[in-house]
Amino acid sequence: MNARRTVAVGALAAALLSGCATRAPEPGTSVAEARFDALVVPGRTTRAELLAAFGPTKTVVFDSGMAAWLYTAPAAGGGHAELVLLLGRDGIVKKMRKRPPYPTDPAP
Amino acid sequence: MRRPVSRRAAPALLGAVLAWTAHAQTAPAAANPSSQPAPAAGIQTVTVTYTRDPVDKSYRKMIRGMERFQREHALAPQATLRFRLLPRSPTVDMHGILLRVIGDHITVPVPVAPDNSFTLPRNEQALQEDAAVVANRKTTSMTWRAQVMTPGLPPGTRRLGDLRLECLVGMEAGLVSNSSPLFGWISNALTSPEQVCNSAEGNFLFFTERPVFAVTLRAGDRTEVLPFHFLYAGGDQTRDMLPFCDCQVLLDRTYYAPIWDRGWPDDTLVSFEFMDDAPETAP
Numbered sequence: 001m002n003a004r005r006t007v008a009v010g011a012l013a014a015a016l017l018s019g020c021a022t023r024a025p026e027p028g029t030s031v032a033e034a035r036f037d038a039l040v041v042p043g044r045t046t047r048a049e050l051l052a053a054f055g056p057t058k059t060v061v062f063d064s065g066m067a068a069w070l071y072t073a074p075a076a077g078g079g080h081a082e083l084v085l086l087l088g089r090d091g092i093v094k095k096m097r098k099r100p101p102y103p104t105d106p107a108p
Numbered sequence: 109m110r111r112p113v114s115r116r117a118a119p120a121l122l123g124a125v126l127a128w129t130a131h132a133q134t135a136p137a138a139a140n141p142s143s144q145p146a147p148a149a150g151i152q153t154v155t156v157t158y159t160r161d162p163v164d165k166s167y168r169k170m171i172r173g174m175e176r177f178q179r180e181h182a183l184a185p186q187a188t189l190r191f192r193l194l195p196r197s198p199t200v201d202m203h204g205i206l207l208r209v210i211g212d213h214i215t216v217p218v219p220v221a222p223d224n225s226f227t228l229p230r231n232e233q234a235l236q237e238d239a240a241v242v243a244n245r246k247t248t249s250m251t252w253r254a255q256v257m258t259p260g261l262p263p264g265t266r267r268l269g270d271l272r273l274e275c276l277v278g279m280e281a282g283l284v285s286n287s288s289p290l291f292g293w294i295s296n297a298l299t300s301p302e303q304v305c306n307s308a309e310g311n312f313l314f315f316t317e318r319p320v321f322a323v324t325l326r327a328g329d330r331t332e333v334l335p336f337h338f339l340y341a342g343g344d345q346t347r348d349m350l351p352f353c354d355c356q357v358l359l360d361r362t363y364y365a366p367i368w369d370r371g372w373p374d375d376t377l378v379s380f381e382f383m384d385d386a387p388e389t390a391p
Binding site: 028058060062063064066068070082084086094095097099102104105 | 198319321322332333334335336339340343345357359360371381383
């Protein structure tokens with residue numbers, strides 16, 4: 001039994017180590033920030049309008065029915081800004097926020 | 109892709125899990141008395157009144173977590189330590205949870221506060237008996253965390269040093285709740301608190317009180333919003349992956365804090381915008 005357990009430990013260790021590998025996070029669809037600002041209005045813009053204007057992007061759907069959508073936009077000084085939307089259960093944009101690139105951000 | 113510490117090896121380990129299952133199946137008889145022949149005359153029968161679930165929390169490890177808190181108190185000099193139970197399955201009832209420290213010959217009730225936090229009494233007999241900390245819920249229905257809170261912070265904020273200490277204590281105490289006993293076992297074998305809490309690859313998950321939309325760090329003149337992939341366990345969890353993450357039902361409350369980045373001092377204030385916060389309006 002001990003030998004079998006040792007084999008299992010080795011296999012698991014190898015598998016775990018391989019599972020620890022990371023890769024760069026998947027970015028959201030890149031859009032023009034000015035167009036994004038012109039089209040997206042919290043409380044009014046719908047999921048269908050987002051898809052029509054900017055296409056699908058990175059999305060996280062929660063058990064509550066809410067969803068977070070991530071678009072990106074090229075920033076003037078290099079890097080990219082994050083444009084994050086919160087969509088309600090009704091598919092309407094509830095919140096919007098922007099994250100600018102920071103000097104401490106890792107290089108892409 | 110960031111991988112939460114609790115599930116990062118899930119797909120790769122599947123084969124090994126099956127191997128372990130096969131191994132475990134070699135000894136089912138002890139758990140199935142009806143399949144056993146009647147004891148021969150002269151053989152003493154032992155009645156087992158409590159069988160430790162392999163996912164129960166180890167009392168010794170949780171005490172070690174408390175000792176770690178004392179050793180590393182400089183990270184959060186004003187803070188106190190509690191432990192906290194959090195939901196993991198969608199159906200678990202988080203009201204009226206009863207918690208006990210159970211050894212071979214000792215049972216110590218542990219009062220649980222309305223917010224499901226608690227402190228653990230030190231009991232030498234329970235330590236000697238390698239007792240377990242057991243809740244009256246299925247072990248996979250909840251997850252556990254250390255809660256290190258500096259008093260007097262602005263509402264809705266945390267302190268980065270507190271979070272650093274929560275990680276160290278939580279890992280030392282073996283609190284991260286995994287889907288399989290195997291995960292806890294292998295995780296403990298290969299991940300020390302230092303490896304998890306001092307590395308950008310440590311991926312220790314924190315939970316907010318309510319669904320979170322943005323996390324901002326402030327230290328002196330420096331202010332930064334955390335990137336999207338620091339929220340929602342990286343934002344790349346699929347439905348089939350979530351059961352392996354102890355963020356399973358807390359995904360919208362989940363975030364990583366850069367506890368490994370010493371460029372942010374311990375006094376860094378971590379503030380949250382919640383999904384249900386009212387939109388800011390112009391004055």
